[in-house]
Amino acid sequence: MKHDMPYKLILTENELATQWYNVRADMSKKPAPLLNPATRKPVTLDELSKVFCTELAKQELDDTTAYIDIPGEIIDFYRMYRPSPLVRAYFLEKALDTPAHIYYKFEGNNTSGSHKLNSAIAQAYYAKKQGLQGVTTETGAGQWGTALSMACSYFHLACDVFMVKCSYEQKPFRREVMRTFGASVTPSPSDTTNAGRDILKRFPGTSGSLGCAISEAVESAVTRPGYRYVLGSVLSQVLLHQSIIGIETQLALQKYGVKADIIIGCAGGGSNLGGLISPFIGEQLRGEANYRFIAVEPASCPSLTRGTYAYDFCDTGRVCPLSKMYTLGCGFIPSANHAGGLRYHGMSSTVSELYDQGLIEARSVEQSEVFKAARDFARVEGTLPAPESSHAIKVAIDEAIKCKESGEAKNIVFGLTGTGYFDMMAYQRFNDGTMSDYIPTDAEIAKSLADLPR
Amino acid sequence: MKHDMPYKLILTENELATQWYNVRADMSKKPAPLLNPATRKPVTLDELSKVFCTELAKQELDDTTAYIDIPGEIIDFYRMYRPSPLVRAYFLEKALDTPAHIYYKFEGNNTSGSHKLNSAIAQAYYAKKQGLQGVTTETGAGQWGTALSMACSYFHLACDVFMVKCSYEQKPFRREVMRTFGASVTPSPSDTTNAGRDILKRFPGTSGSLGCAISEAVESAVTRPGYRYVLGSVLSQVLLHQSIIGIETQLALQKYGVKADIIIGCAGGGSNLGGLISPFIGEQLRGEANYRFIAVEPASCPSLTRGTYAYDFCDTGRVCPLSKMYTLGCGFIPSANHAGGLRYHGMSSTVSELYDQGLIEARSVEQSEVFKAARDFARVEGTLPAPESSHAIKVAIDEAIKCKESGEAKNIVFGLTGTGYFDMMAYQRFNDGTMSDYIPTDAEIAKSLADLPR
Numbered sequence: 048m049k050h051d052m053p054y055k056l057i058l059t060e061n062e063l064a065t066q067w068y069n070v071r072a073d074m075s076k077k078p079a080p081l082l083n084p085a086t087r088k089p090v091t092l093d094e095l096s097k098v099f100c101t102e103l104a105k106q107e108l109d110d111t112t113a114y115i116d117i118p119g120e121i122i123d124f125y126r127m128y129r130p131s132p133l134v135r136a137y138f139l140e141k142a143l144d145t146p147a148h149i150y151y152k153f154e155g156n157n158t159s160g161s162h163k164l165n166s167a168i169a170q171a172y173y174a175k176k177q178g179l180q181g182v183t184t185e186t187g188a189g190q191w192g193t194a195l196s197m198a199c200s201y202f203h204l205a206c207d208v209f210m211v212k213c214s215y216e217q218k219p220f221r222r223e224v225m226r227t228f229g230a231s232v233t234p235s236p237s238d239t240t241n242a243g244r245d246i247l248k249r250f251p252g253t254s255g256s257l258g259c260a261i262s263e264a265v266e267s268a269v270t271r272p273g274y275r276y277v278l279g280s281v282l283s284q285v286l287l288h289q290s291i292i293g294i295e296t297q298l299a300l301q302k303y304g305v306k307a308d309i310i311i312g313c314a315g316g317g318s319n320l321g322g323l324i325s326p327f328i329g330e331q332l333r334g335e336a337n338y339r340f341i342a343v344e345p346a347s348c349p350s351l352t353r354g355t356y357a358y359d360f361c362d363t364g365r366v367c368p369l370s371k372m373y374t375l376g377c378g379f380i381p382s383a384n385h386a387g388g389l390r391y392h393g394m395s396s397t398v399s400e401l402y403d404q405g406l407i408e409a410r411s412v413e414q415s416e417v418f419k420a421a422r423d424f425a426r427v428e429g430t431l432p433a434p435e436s437s438h439a440i441k442v443a444i445d446e447a448i449k450c451k452e453s454g455e456a457k458n459i460v461f462g463l464t465g466t467g468y469f470d471m472m473a474y475q476r477f478n479d480g481t482m483s484d485y486i487p488t489d490a491e492i493a494k495s496l497a498d499l500p501r
Numbered sequence: 502m503k504h505d506m507p508y509k510l511i512l513t514e515n516e517l518a519t520q521w522y523n524v525r526a527d528m529s530k531k532p533a534p535l536l537n538p539a540t541r542k543p544v545t546l547d548e549l550s551k552v553f554c555t556e557l558a559k560q561e562l563d564d565t566t567a568y569i570d571i572p573g574e575i576i577d578f579y580r581m582y583r584p585s586p587l588v589r590a591y592f593l594e595k596a597l598d599t600p601a602h603i604y605y606k607f608e609g610n611n612t613s614g615s616h617k618l619n620s621a622i623a624q625a626y627y628a629k630k631q632g633l634q635g636v637t638t639e640t641g642a643g644q645w646g647t648a649l650s651m652a653c654s655y656f657h658l659a660c661d662v663f664m665v666k667c668s669y670e671q672k673p674f675r676r677e678v679m680r681t682f683g684a685s686v687t688p689s690p691s692d693t694t695n696a697g698r699d700i701l702k703r704f705p706g707t708s709g710s711l712g713c714a715i716s717e718a719v720e721s722a723v724t725r726p727g728y729r730y731v732l733g734s735v736l737s738q739v740l741l742h743q744s745i746i747g748i749e750t751q752l753a754l755q756k757y758g759v760k761a762d763i764i765i766g767c768a769g770g771g772s773n774l775g776g777l778i779s780p781f782i783g784e785q786l787r788g789e790a791n792y793r794f795i796a797v798e799p800a801s802c803p804s805l806t807r808g809t810y811a812y813d814f815c816d817t818g819r820v821c822p823l824s825k826m827y828t829l830g831c832g833f834i835p836s837a838n839h840a841g842g843l844r845y846h847g848m849s850s851t852v853s854e855l856y857d858q859g860l861i862e863a864r865s866v867e868q869s870e871v872f873k874a875a876r877d878f879a880r881v882e883g884t885l886p887a888p889e890s891s892h893a894i895k896v897a898i899d900e901a902i903k904c905k906e907s908g909e910a911k912n913i914v915f916g917l918t919g920t921g922y923f924d925m926m927a928y929q930r931f932n933d934g935t936m937s938d939y940i941p942t943d944a945e946i947a948k949s950l951a952d953l954p955r
Contacts, residue, residue, distance in 0.1 A: 053514045054580040060507045126508040127883045156610045158885045200880045220925035226932045227876055422681055426654045429581045431612045468922040471674035478680045
């Protein structure tokens with residue numbers, strides 16, 4: 048095969064970013080502030096610092112500083128697995144017989160298996176710097192928990208993970224990765240917190256939920272000295288750390304002389320999408336370039352395409368601050384046949400505001416077509432993608448096929464957030480032909496939206 | 502942390518090797534030839550070509566050509582995941598407080614999760630080029646089967662994998678990766694071959710063995726037109742393809758001005774070790790350099806350290822050619838508590854001959870200390886290693902500690918063959934403290950050696 052450029056558009060370690068980019072600084076209309084649910088007033092640094100590390104709380108509230116220095120210790124850690132490759136999907140292009148040029152930013156080449164590590168290491172660093180003893184968090188299938196346990200191990204920080212009980216029991220492998228990195232993993236609901244004991248009393252035999260695990264993790268952090276709570280998506284601080292994805296993508300495209308036309312990312316809470324597109328959105332906001340951005344979400348959890356833009360609780364347990372976001376209602380839980388992540392009821396406030404301003408398009412896709420795209424991609428590109436990432440693959444393929452029809456050689460860039468090695472039970476359902484789709488009815492969404500805080 | 506060189510010693514795609522290196526060409530005393538077990542004469546190309554692809558049979562028998570061109574189609578595929586990184590283990594050095602410099606060649610950043618893909622893609626290519634319809638093979642835990650299914654998918658070749666039944670049932674995840682890549686995976690013993698039916702009749706309810714799976718795979722290949730059998734280790738052709746590991750390592754060290762003192766690899770059948778050390782052994786044989794080479798094997802399957810150098814069957818089923826090798830006897834099966842691979846009864850004829858000539862040292866290690874090294878490595882270097890690879894980590898750490906005692910700043914290079922994502926059940930045993938060791942008794946080894954062919 049003749050290549051007009053390398054398969055991997057590699058940056059050197061010398062080209063590692065030294066600053067994160069805070070897209071909120073370039074937005075003339077900012078994302079709405081977090082509100083204290085009791086007072087309905089914007090949360091203060093003092094309030095946030097009781098739950099989060101102080102430096103992270105500051106980052107959460109800072110919507111004016113465009114560039115924030117990445118501490119040297121974090122850059123040292125990034126060196127282990129960054130810059131991540133931007134890959135030209137020659138083999139996918141060939142299989143699709145498309146004139147489009149397809150590129151993907153691959154975040155899966157680290158042991159956590161996803162982009163989550165980019166923020167986990169930052170949050171662990173600030174916790175360590177603050178002199179904390181440890182952090183708490185919740186995890187569903189375990190991608191975030193794995194990343195956090197690696198980061199805490201690196202900084203010799205205790206890491207207490209509340210893992211949704213059904214995942215703890217049915218998906219033991221990520222649990223064991225976390226334990227190997229020294230994390231303490233507790234099935235949630237547990238009898239170690241008031242929240243857990245309360246749920247266990249009201250619903251004996253429950254297999255748990257993310258909302259319950261959040262409540263336990265938050266309680267466990269705020270009731271113990273030397274502990275804070277950390278979160279892997281949704282928050283503005285997470286988007287800030289994840290901007291490293293977009294900064295590297297932008298630099299690699301510049302280095303190799305490529306101008307992106309369409310930039311595509313999967314969207315659950317918005318951590319990957321927000322990080323990938325931030326610097327490009329910045330260019331657009333400053334009038335320096337013009338891109339199409341596409342957020343891809345599961346049809347079974349369609350916060351952008353079918354949700355409402357309103358203040359809602361960040362958590363099912365209704366203890367966290369209120370965030371203005373596209374939401375399905377904080378009580379919304381995706382259908383049980385939904386595989387993989389991207390199951391959060393809302394969307395990061397920044398992505399929500401950009402979408403509301405018409406800067407981002409959104410599309411929802413059903414999981415059986417997502418897994419088909421995943422399989423087709425794996426067979427030609429040699430990388431088994433995570434189900435989450437495969438949402439972006441599906442739409443990248445759709446756009447490349449449109450290019451074939453129109454004869455346009457567009458440059459399509461998408462985020463391949465991670466690998467699917469711990470998702471083989473879902474792949475098995477797909478391989479066996481027993482995977483099903485579910486699209487919530489309007490009535491179901493209306494019902495969970497009826498509970499929005501007023 | 503101040504670095505005197507980058508964390509990753511990266512080669513560009515332009516530096517990808519265009520030739521494999523055949524170390525046998527530089528050996529004045531060659532490895533002993535394969536023998537036909539019926540005639541006790543060296544196997545001929547005609548005989549071998551009934552089982553293997555013709556081009557691969559030629560490579561198997563060629564012990565004089567030092568450099569063999571890598572076909573362009575294979576280089577294209579290598580581009581997807583090669584050159585693989587040579588990583589400076591700064592964080593491990595710091596944790597050990599050693600003056601040694603430690604480097605590892607990491608082969609795990611591809612979906613098959615190991616170096617096996619380097620030979621799988623070559624074998625699939627030659628099968629395709631010969632106009633074959635498909636290939637058959639056996640797999641235990643599935644590392645080789647996964648790599649082969651990826652390679653066959655790429656070349657649109659049928660791939661029939663006989664997977665040891667207990668692994669098929671207890672380790673379903675690699676099975677599903679293979680199926681996702683379109684391979685047909687059959688639990689062995691099966692009723693699809695005479696060999697399988699015979700075993701099932703004699704041992705109803707057996708959970709299978711690698712030896713039985715080999716017999717079924719060979720039968721399935723030779724009894725069907727358009728099929729050949731392929732194997733992921735032991736053979737000289739495999740060492741040839743795996744020389745890409747050593748060639749890149751050698752080039753990266755040269756590029757960054759590092760002279761290796763000790764080169765360490767884990768050793769089961771010898772595919773990784775042989776590939777890693779081949780070009781360095783070549784230098785040594787030509788009098789251009791002087792290295793220490795250390796092969797690390799499990800104490801539970803110690804072919805080099807406790808086996809005999811003799812002709813033995815390559816397979817437990819005693820249908821394949823005889824190979825002169827360090828062997829524990831082809832009936833040797835490691836204790837049931839042995840986790841991971843490196844469970845082959847013998848050692849590649851090339852590695853065996855180099856060991857017999859005193860060019861390589863060998864060391865055996867117990868698995869609980871191997872998993873401890875794996876965990877310690879993961880916690881500082883951020884990569885969860887395969888149990889197989891961790892044998893090399895253990896000895897690299899041992900050597901680095903010796904350097905600390907002696908004050909020597911040696912350059913230690915080891916092969917990190919793959920990732921442990923599909924080995925979490927073994928890690929769980931380690932995390933739970935229920936992992937045990939087993940060293941076979943002299944009587945056990947003598948018993949299996951008593952059955953050597955005479």
